[in-house]
Amino acid sequence: MSSCSDEDLQTPLEHNNTSPEQVSNVQVENFPGKAKITYTLPEDQDLLYVKANYLLENGKEVEVKSSYYNSNMLLEGFSGNKEVDVAITTVNRSEVSSEPVNIKVNPKLAPIYDVFESLETGPTFGGIYLNAENPDREDIAILVMDKDSQGDWVIDDNSIYSSTDEIKQSIRGMDTVQKEFAFVVRDRWLNYTDTLFTEIKPLFEQAIPKSGYRGIVLPNDAPRHDSTPIEGLWDGEIMNWAKVYLTKGTYNEGPHIFTFDLGVEAQLSRVKIWDYPEYYNGRTYYYKSAMKRFQIYGSTELESTGDLDQWILLGEYEETKPSGLPYGEQNDEDYQAANSGFSWDIPIDVPKIRYLRVLCLENWGGGEALAIGEIQVYGNPN
Structure with missing residues (x-):
């Protein structure tokens, strides 16, 4: 049996003190804030990697490494305001470096x-x-x-x-x-x-008190999910079942739309909506019945038939995922953006509104059912 110290473990396994040959035939492609360098590797048998060292315009020292399997590397972080010197060296398995090959890169503006x-x-x-x-x-x-x-x-x-x-x-x-x-x-x-x-100079608005909100069922409103009362839209709980609102996913006799009363007339500024995050990989937004494309309608007086031609189209909106990741995937920026709620602006030239209708054109799953965690309307009731 034998043992070794941490110092022994950090010592290269090979002991080749001969400096490796340099890279050759170095080519530079300049891009906005970046530069790609391509080179020919030497034929040293124990070559481990190639590294590039350079100093950014803001004084930050940068070192980029690329294994001996590659013949190029991408250098980043440039502002693009001046030419930058780059030293390229090869390193063998004994961590012995070659003499540097000095080049200049001239990236475009970042x-x-x-x-x-x-x-x-x-x-x-x-x-x-x-x-x-x-x-x-x-x-x-x-x-x-x-x-x-x-x-x-x-x-x-x-x-x-x-x-x-x-x-x-x-x-x-x-x-x-x-x-x-x-x-x-x-x-x-x-x-x-x-x-x-x-x-x-910011424009005046206030949150329209949720204490005045109440649900209204018009003839062409979609039926709700049995477990989610419409009051879940304004109970202060933005995401957890069943204090949210869903329309019935099996309904296909008309658009998925719901109606509610603000309790007061107001010059509306925006409607803030918190999507419902499904219980998938933790909690996932931009998924299933969360609205992707939708419309908001308004009216000062209640039009009881549900005929949308008698309502004012306040806006058509489309939600985008900040990261652009595929369906069912999200990163932290995506999560934080949705969890904070999305604000949808109302044109300033529409009359005072008391009644609102939200119609889902397409959800993230490709259907028309909708799922909302919470809603808050803003404006000026004065």
């Missing part, structure tokens, strides 16, 4: 700059909205800043962190006063764009 150029901001009910295009689905942050009581810029805790291709989000809970804001886009490598400065 994707954050296109995101910044597409950034739109403005007032919305109870806050501000941010729209931006992120076609490469990069992990980015849109940092939202305002001034504290000392007049210093501070980052809002509700800044946007996303990898979705179309960013459409709002930050709410703000007073309806003119206020200075600043916006900057950052990537995971801590590259930053310039700063957009603007003044925005």
Whole structure:
């Protein structure tokens, strides 16, 4: 029997002190914020990997490794504002390195700059909205800043962190006063764009009290699931069975639609809906009867026949999964977005509304039945 220390275990098993040969025929392809290098490997029998070392424009040191099975590697993290020196070395199984091959890469501007150029901001009910295009689905942050009581810029805790291709989000809970804001886009490598400065005055809204909500059954409303009363839509429980609302999945005699009374007339600003997450792999959103495409109708006076031609179409909406993952799969960003509820804006030019109808055009499972955890309507009743 024998034993060895931790120090012994960390020693290379081979002892070849001869430096390996260098890579050759190095080619560079430059992309936005990235560079792909291709090379010819040496014929050393104990070659273990190739590594590239470089310094980002923000001072961060980066090392990228690629095994001897590959003849290329992707270098990332560049802002794209200048040419960067890269040292490429080969390493054998004894962790002995070759002399470096020094090259230069000149990546194009990083994707954050296109995101910044597409950034739109403005007032919305109870806050501000941010729209931006992120076609490469990069992990980015849109940092939202305002001034504290000392007049210093501070980052809002509700800044946007996303990898979705179309960013459409709002930050709410703000007073309806003119206020200075600043916006900057950052990537995971801590590259930053310039700063957009603007003044925005949020529009007034308040949560329409759920105490006044009540269900109404019109002739063409879909029957509900036997275990889920319509009151589950406004009982404060956003996800757990059976304090949610589902229409009967076997119903096929008409659209899956339900109706309810807000209890007051109000100039509506948005309807916030929490989808019902199925008990699948824990709790899964964007699944089965959760609404994917739907319409919201409104009326000031109750039209009792259910004829939709007599109702005002307030909007047609489509839910998207931030990650773009296949059906039945979700990541943490997907979960957090759905668990926080989706807000669906109502046009500002519609009259005051008291009665609402929600019609599911297509659920995530491909059918028309709907499943909702909770609903909250916002607006101005004054």
